[in-house]
Amino acid sequence: MEQRDDVVVFAAGSAPTDEEIHALFAASWPNHEPRSFRPILARSLTWVTARRRGHLVAFVNVVGDGGLHAFILDTTVHPNERRRGLGVRIVRYAAEEARRLGAAWLHVDYEAHLQSFYERCGFGPTAAGLMRL
Template identity: 70%
Template sequence: MTIGEASQGGGDEVVEVCPALTDAELDELFGASWPDHRPTSFAPMLARSLIWIAARRGGRLVGFVNVVGDGGAHAFLLDTTVHPDERRRGLGIRLVRAAADEARARGAVWLHVDYEPHLGSFYRQCGFRSTAAGLMRL
């Protein structure tokens, strides 16, 4: 399902809910965005997802966010990724807001996210507020 389109420079940006994605295009996006990324199979991750949102510009994958759920009120935002060439244009915020809307439509009441301190401003712009939480490294 296409959420919206916005024409900006190098072609149309198309944001979709749960589109078909290949390992190659996800690896390309994650490799450009995360220096420590190693090629992987994404099928097991997507099979456990509540939803994912992807953005393409000119047919190229330029953004992705994943949402997993507990089957009830709680959903968790993971892997918010925007290609370095596309950053600081609002795409990440559009992806996260689309993910929140879709999670709500599927019954989630709470959307959780963990992030590093330097991303606090971004997530506040997306509508998140800080809360106390616990974390255990396994």
């Protein structure tokens, strides 16, 4: 557990409720459609949450392949908390957790406008493919 500037960051073991995730995602993503995160988190390698005064203000999910590869998903920071370094801190924390749990490679897909953010998190560019199903 890490505490700084009255933000507490937790790694696995303090799962957010569906209601908390939906409130965060609704504030952050205008087209968010609620769904249950219980089955998603049950299959995750780990997740990291950040809370300010008890309220969920950031979330990152890390899924793994059961081997050396892990993937960052659903990186979300509440709009009122952006541009303060919280996003970079939570992704780096998630990377450390993934390493601690045995991952050797951490992957992330992102839209072009997020490239500099993920570079600040420590990711380098790579060629990859994506298929929408």
